Amino acid sequence: MLYDVPVNLGERSYQIHIGAGVLDRIGGLCADVGLKGKCLVITDENVGGHYAEPVLQSLEGAGFSARLATLPPGEQTKCGDQVFSLYSECIKAGLDRKSFVVALGGGVIGDLAGFVAATYLRGIPFVQVPTSLLSMVDSSVGGKTGINIPEGKNLVGAFYQPQLVLADLDTLKTLPPREYAAGLAEVVKYGIIYDAPFFKTLEENIHALADVNNSELLAKMVGRSCEVKAEVVAQDEREGGLRAILNFGHTVGHAVENVAGYGTYVHGEAVAIGSVYAARASAELTGLSKEETERIEQIFKALGLPVTAPGLEWPALREALTVDKKTIGGMPKFVLASEIGAVTFGNEVPEALMETLWNGL
Template sequence: MLYDVPVHLGDRSYIIHIGAGILDSVGARCADAGLKGKCLIITDENVGGHYGDAVFQSLENAGFSPSMVTLPPGEQTKCGDQVFALYSECIRAGLDRKSFIVALGGGVMGDLAGFVAASFLRGIPFVQVPTSLLAMVDSSVGGKTGINIPEGKNLVGAFYQPELVMADLDTLKTLPPREYAAGLAEIVKYGIIYDAPFFRTLEEQVENLPDVGNAELLAKMVGRSCEVKAEVVAQDEREGGLRAILNFGHTVGHAIEKVAGYGEYVHGEAVAIGSVYAARVSVELTGLSPADADRIERIFADLNLPVRAPGLEWGKLREALSVDKKTIGGMPKFVLASEIGKVSFGNEVPEELMEKIWTSL
């Protein structure tokens, strides 16, 4: 085990276990957490083919009675139809209020399985086993679960904490390079919003960041990212204030995903573009230096992440922003930076400036 990161939430506290080759201990860790009886593993066809049997066997060896359901991969799976289908799978698996769900996969599986756990029988325990970099450092930590509807991303969901998180770094070896790079975007975000020295380290190591075989650097990146998110969530579990800083780059990022069509830009790519946009707005409104905005754009570009979305019209993006869950009274709220490592939330941006910055990218 390389890192154990606690998430302090009173009686809902849990541990993020980060290490290499730890899938075989999922069952033992679930037993240590006090879980019992039957469980349902929810995974997708890609991840299940690689790791489903190992997790199933680990749970069975620890005395659990697991079942497994495999879904199509991709953002389109995170929908209401799948939620109701999974309720039926829970019934078929014989789950009761003492049973639990295991989310095995990336952010889509974690969000979807977590929402099913939050709502089935009015809530049963669940465990996150993230297998993508983005899920390890972001979506598996903090208890946000949910699904998309035609009007927008993550507009239906619940705050519902897992019993534990098991992040096996070895699973990243089968992650497509594009998805790995997308996870790096979220790691860079933590430096921008909370930890300037971490951002400088990422800049210095930028040539090595895409190397999934660099286990020491990878563990440090994932570990520090989880520490930052755990610290923020511990102070503001339900996004009443501080937790909103985690949405840096996400306001426009979610609009990009919706307007371009889910899958055209994966989440981390959209966040990279949204972060560059937020940095340029920050220069105009909150005092971020142009040099720091350039640093933010440069690190994303150096990681081969997009920093612009050519062909997307501002009018369509603005329409998508109007139904973003961070929008109040028709005005989207932005997280903006005054310097790298220091941001503020709840910022309104004049309409003409929103459009001006987008068209200037």
């Protein structure tokens, strides 16, 4: 059974399909949205070993000519060198402007493959098949694509919407526990920024959240996360305003990833650290209560996520913040909360307080 969430963007609208054991439907779903001809399936070595074959079989069974490109796993893969190698794979696959790309994997593959699709022949269709919790609830939805450069994370990219998203919850069963827990950080974020009852539900089900075999709870959790993101993206597709609330915890989180070295902290872990930092800044500047600040910190701890980054010094983090996408005129912009479920974007934190908050974590 598929649980569908619409992303309403006019002529760029599409459906997010969520269910267990539904990977073999990808071919039919691609045909249903009018895709035709040849496609390139982009995956990594870890995911490909589990899921490339059923995806290829489904696509070919639906009449598509599919070629596979398999990349090394890890954040380091999301780089310019891999973009150009994938352009060559597109040519080898014979892709033209009516062809399409399938991103089979987590956030790294989704961002990278989406960027390739957005730029090859000035843009060809693509499909997201997220296999990690983080990519299901965040990076596969909303059309952000991109790569990292040495100076910072996601500094090169494009807004480019997929034709559809298919999230098979069974793929989470082969996800390393650390990666699954990291995905929960983004789930928690949706409660903080938009939906206080959802946050409370997560608190009440904290131990059950770790059970990847609980398909009913997973479907509700992934579904609600996607609904929140879809609602925000529908109002602000290109982050001219409201969509910036999705960056809660990401300002410092991206700096942590950069300074520690990509891969030292996986994305969701860095977001957890950044979220606790943002909560404490919120307590100082936007009225978040002490009780709710502690609730935010405790839920991340209960999920086994880090809330500090020992050994990272503030001067290095501050330098990394100068090239963050959310920094304007050298001053980082933060998403801060007045209460759980209500946030504002574009907030500045005084220089001295930024450092004090970091040293206090």
